[in-house]
Amino acid sequence: MTFQFNFTIEDHLENELAPAGDGALTLNSSKASSGSVSRKGEPENKKCSEEHLGKPKSVGNAAPPPEADPPSAAGSSEGSGPHDDRPCLRLAKEHAVPRDLKKVLENKVIEMLPGLQPVNISVVKTTLLKENFPGENIVSENFSPHSDLITGVYEGGLKIWECTFDLLAYFTKANMKFSGKKVLDLGCGSGLLGITALKGGAREIHFQDYNNLVIDEVTLPNVVANSTLEEEENYVNEPDTKRCRKSRVAQEVCKCRFFSGEWSEFCKLVLSSEKLFVKYDLILTSETIYNPDYYSALHQAFHRLLGENGRVLLASKAHYFGVGGGVHLFQKFVQERDIFETRILKIIDEGLKRFLIEMTFKQPG
Numbered sequence: 001m002t003f004q005f006n007f008t009i010e011d012h013l014e015n016e017l018a019p020a021g022d023g024a025l026t027l028n029s030s031k032a033s034s035g036s037v038s039r040k041g042e043p044e045n046k047k048c049s050e051e052h053l054g055k056p057k058s059v060g061n062a063a064p065p066p067e068a069d070p071p072s073a074a075g076s077s078e079g080s081g082p083h084d085d086r087p088c089l090r091l092a093k094e095h096a097v098p099r100d101l102k103k104v105l106e107n108k109v110i111e112m113l114p115g116l117q118p119v120n121i122s123v124v125k126t127t128l129l130k131e132n133f134p135g136e137n138i139v140s141e142n143f144s145p146h147s148d149l150i151t152g153v154y155e156g157g158l159k160i161w162e163c164t165f166d167l168l169a170y171f172t173k174a175n176m177k178f179s180g181k182k183v184l185d186l187g188c189g190s191g192l193l194g195i196t197a198l199k200g201g202a203r204e205i206h207f208q209d210y211n212n213l214v215i216d217e218v219t220l221p222n223v224v225a226n227s228t229l230e231e232e233e234n235y236v237n238e239p240d241t242k243r244c245r246k247s248r249v250a251q252e253v254c255k256c257r258f259f260s261g262e263w264s265e266f267c268k269l270v271l272s273s274e275k276l277f278v279k280y281d282l283i284l285t286s287e288t289i290y291n292p293d294y295y296s297a298l299h300q301a302f303h304r305l306l307g308e309n310g311r312v313l314l315a316s317k318a319h320y321f322g323v324g325g326g327v328h329l330f331q332k333f334v335q336e337r338d339i340f341e342t343r344i345l346k347i348i349d350e351g352l353k354r355f356l357i358e359m360t361f362k363q364p365g
């Protein structure tokens with residue numbers, strides 16, 4: 001099985017992209033994957049007030065988040081709780097897949113990702129990353145070079161986070177079956193989890209990321225690139241290779257839908273997009289519980305979108321320094337809501353401690 005993604009984010013972002021004079025440019029990241037957070041700038045499609053954004057997170061501050069009840073979440077149907085303070089709501093939208101799939105890979109360079117992945121992974125480098133950011137206001141000015149994301153502005157999807165590889169390894173080890181399933185890669189970033197499901201024969205795969213840019217520049221190109229490579233491998237000896245390849249790639253990509261936006265907005269969008277929305281059999285999510293302010297929206301998304309016999313596979317670091325979230329806090333949050341059962345599938349105790357967790361409904365049906 002071969003994977004690809006479309007950039008090595010560190011190459012592009014480690015240098016802290018300076019904001020262009022017009023304020024268009026915007027990204028900042030570092031190799032550290034500790035989940036340190038800074039807040040800067042405002043999302044394009046919805047400017048947020050200070051109250052909505054919540055308290056600034058200081059880099060490297062490992063203090064637990066406040067336990068006192070913050071203001072209740074606007075529009076939340078799950079009631080208030082210790083972490084219902086909702087940050088800015090970036091509106092959700094579905095991204096159209098271009099008819100000409102070749103265009104998606106224009107200016108992208110494909111290369112193998114080095115490392116010890118359980119599967120071969122290659123990378124599509126986005127050479128024009130800087131220039132390709134019109135409109136998405138991810139401002140880097142004064143943003144700490146050690147931050148991986150900016151709360152409410154850029155939520156980290158341009159980087160491939162460690163726990164994605166933990167889940168990929170688990171899929172291989174557990175001989176995970178995707179065939180015929182409807183799958184959501186929630187907080188997808190590079191989209192590797194969803195791509196794996198696609199390759200494994202999933203019936204339908206939805207990819208969601210907070211940022212438009214991530215979907216357009218990273219997730220979608222990766223899906224197309226992986227479908228393309230797969231075709232090249234499979235059909236290399238067949239006579240009418242080209243025609244065959246085209247149609248098969250299109251068929252694969254047709255199984256996928258791409259969304260950006262904040263989780264509760266995403267929920268609203270997908271639930272209203274079809275009269276009888278068929279819920280997901282499987283929700284895959286990696287490194288999405290770093291911020292306790294998002295727990296309500298995340299839990300609500302699981303609750304509203306997971307099929308009654310479905311399961312969530314969640315990968316996370318034990319703790320996210322600087323942001324305050326982590327496995328213990330999230331499990332406590334889930335227990336308090338009493339909707340899901342959680343089960344630890346695996347603990348990875350090398351470097352930063354990490355967990356793979358399964359969530360299922362307590363009372364299916």
Ligand SMILES: C[S@@+](CC[C@H](N)C(=O)[O-])C[C@H]1O[C@@H](n2cnc3c(N)ncnc32)[C@H](O)[C@@H]1O
Nearest residue numbers: 155156157160161164187189209210262263286
């Ligand atoms: C740290 S990144 C992880 C990306 C990817 N899953 C990985 O493991 O490489 C967190 C992801 O969750 C998404 N995310 C975080 N908070 C969100 C929110 N409140 N609403 C929607 N998406 C959010 C971001 O878009 C981002 O892709």
